[in-house]
Amino acid sequence: MRMCKRNPGLRKVLEVASQQAITACEETFKYDRWNCSLVYNKKPKRNIFKKIYRETAFVHALIAASITHAVARACSSGELSRCACLSTRTSDTFENVSWQWKGGCGDDFNFGKRYTKNFLEFKSVGNDQVADILKQDVMVGINSVGEQLKEVCKCHGFSGSCTTKTCWKRLGPFNSAMGLLKKQYHHALKKKLVVKRAITPNIRKKVKDRKNLVYLQKTPNLCLSTKSRVCKDVPNCATLCCGRGYSVGNRSVTTRCRCRMVDCCFVKCDTCLEVKDYYVCK
Incomplete structure (x- = not known):
């Protein structure tokens, strides 16, 4: 103080x-x-x-x-x-x-x-x-x-x-x-x-x-505290979930796609909707 x-x-x-x-x-x-x-x-x-x-x-x-x-x-x-x-x-x-x-x-x-x-x-x-x-x-x-x-x-x-x-x-x-x-x-x-x-x-x-x-x-x-945690990928789940297994879900992700050059010097991209899997520890 x-x-x-x-x-x-x-x-x-x-x-x-x-x-x-x-x-x-x-x-x-x-x-x-x-x-x-x-x-x-x-x-x-x-x-x-x-x-x-x-x-x-x-x-x-x-x-x-x-x-x-x-x-x-x-x-x-x-x-x-x-x-x-x-x-x-x-x-x-x-x-x-x-x-x-x-x-x-x-x-x-x-x-x-x-x-x-x-x-x-x-x-x-x-x-x-x-x-x-x-x-x-x-x-x-x-x-x-x-x-x-x-x-x-x-x-x-x-x-x-x-x-x-x-x-x-x-x-x-x-x-x-x-x-x-x-x-x-x-x-x-x-x-x-x-x-x-x-x-x-x-x-x-x-x-x-x-x-x-x-x-x-x-x-x-620390395994007691990893329940319901989201994994980065399947190999990460093997460590993070401590052998309890994991659930697989999917979600929609908005990304920039089909980018191209327009009017000489500007980049224009479309917006695409992509469905990706995610993993949650049991």
Whole structure:
């Protein structure tokens, strides 16, 4: 609340981050057994945050990634007052070239990273093993965004010459980071908490691999939640439906068809109605 009061624009940015994360997650896991639901069992109702499952680790990383991305973009667009458009280079970098450099407006990833760690309160976790694991998951999410940071340049000059060049750092679309996070989800590492011994009360096992998502408990059986889910195709049904089988239906889909060029430079298409099968888990 203090952070939101200090920066009025942050509330809107967080709303963007929330919707961005939900949309990307649901689209990416649409045909997986876990479809980004926070509840894995309706009766009795079980929430994924009761323990640290693979899915719990992923959601922590996803939240961190989306906030970082949204804040960095908001810096370059001027939506946040406590950060500004990021200049990425100085003219001294290019002494022996034939063109001049002008600073561009970049996404401030480093500011987004600091802001996210502070907002999620994972700047320091002390000797709390669980918090240390969640901090690692948060950092995996943040770094997935940082890996998408690319330099973008635009040339200026007469007749297409590059006498002046504008360069800036730009984050890729959030879906690119989402692709990396899904790989992390499938390669997440299961760890165990270390019981502290009376002789060495301050010694605990550190998580060695800081580049992977980490979770503590095995995911419960997700097959209970896939009933009535729509499959992508028959092979997908074999996995999604957990061997229960599937029902086949059909629906009418409107598509563009018979496209052709008319009047030299315009494309004209007809509208066709096509009947397609769809599959639903029993």
